[in-house]
Amino acid sequence: MPGISAKSRAGWRSWQLGIKGTVCRLSSSSSTTTIPVIDLSPFVDPHASESSKTQCAEAVHHAAVNVGFLYVKNHGVDPSIMDGALAHARAFFSLPQVVKEEISILNQYQAPSNKEGTTPPLSCRGYQKAMCGLGNRLMRAFSLGFGLPENYFAPFYHRSFWCLRLIRYPPVSPQERESLSSGLGCGEHSDYGCLTLLNMDESTQALQARNTQGAWIFADPIPGTLLVNIGDMLSRWSNGKFKSTPHRVLPAVGKARISIPFFFEPNLDTLVVPLPECENYARAHGKIYSSVLFADHLRSKVTNNFSFLEPSPTATSLTGSKVHTVDGKGSERH
DSSP: OTTSOHHHHHHTOEEEEOOTTEEEEOOGGGTTOEEEEEEOGGGTOTTOOHHHHHHHHHHHHHHHHHTSEEEEESOSOOHHHHHHHHHHHHHHHTSOHHHHGGGOOOOTTOOOOOSSOSSOOHHHHHHHHHHHHHHHHHHHHHHHHTTSOTTTTGGGTTTBOOEEEEEEEOEEOHHHHHHTTTOOSEEEEOOSSSEEEEEEOSOOSOEEEEOTTSOEEEOOOOTTOEEEEEOHHHHHHTTTOSOOOOEEEOOEESSOEEEEEEEEOOBTTBEEOOOGGGHHHHHHTTOOOOOEEHHHHHHHHHHHHOTTOOOOTTOOOOTTSEEEOTTSOEEEOO
16 A cells, blocks of 8 residues: 555555344433344244334334444354454464565555465355345345335345455554544545444444434444444435445554454446335435446445555446346346
């Protein structure tokens, strides 16, 4: 990364590898803001009643519309998988500096080394499978929340262009944290994909979301849950009805913080057409979104956010290929 030392680059490396009805109050100074904790078991249990699915879907939908963040429990992801991922992350970041620097990105055109193979290890594939399963369960809930068939979104996610990152935030002193002299662990932003499924360690007072009053509130880990937030793409898919809430990370005090976001995305060739079911909401708020190919949306966001990636002069839209549209039919783009 231009302008960033190798030490800082490795230390801050974001490593890309290949209570039902309960609410959690996050701040006494913002009592009107809550992040709901939703029991997702109706979408895990194959024998769950339709009424329980509907009730859960309504809760998930309400959180997406009004908060943009939600915790899920009884989500179907084995705790050993979640804990194992955190252990692997700690092990990697504990390696000597020279070893970690071996994964530095030299340029965007160089092929990966084949020494250890180019496919993710079995443990990584297990985590990926579990997270994609959770992403699909959430999309089924969103479908019902929109009044659509439960598997409405399924054609757009069967080849999810997912992304997994392991992130370590180095510790700072309380004085540095108070003055922010060390800067933010991660500045204010919204995620540009569809869903972020966050597995984080026990560190508290780090991740913050901006509430409806514009104040920053903490989204601390809750044992047994995963934190979910809506991204820009899913907000666009809902014609702006779902909230892609800005968030940031403060530096960790005392010890390093480990965070593992899994970005659950649609197929790369999905044509995202804003849902007609949300047009009334969009008109009432003065904006109707246009359709966009997910690959084009992703390319635009990535090249704008990562300075080491330069737009290729030959990069074009995925024209001439069959893509999935929101009505479930294939369409040719020319």
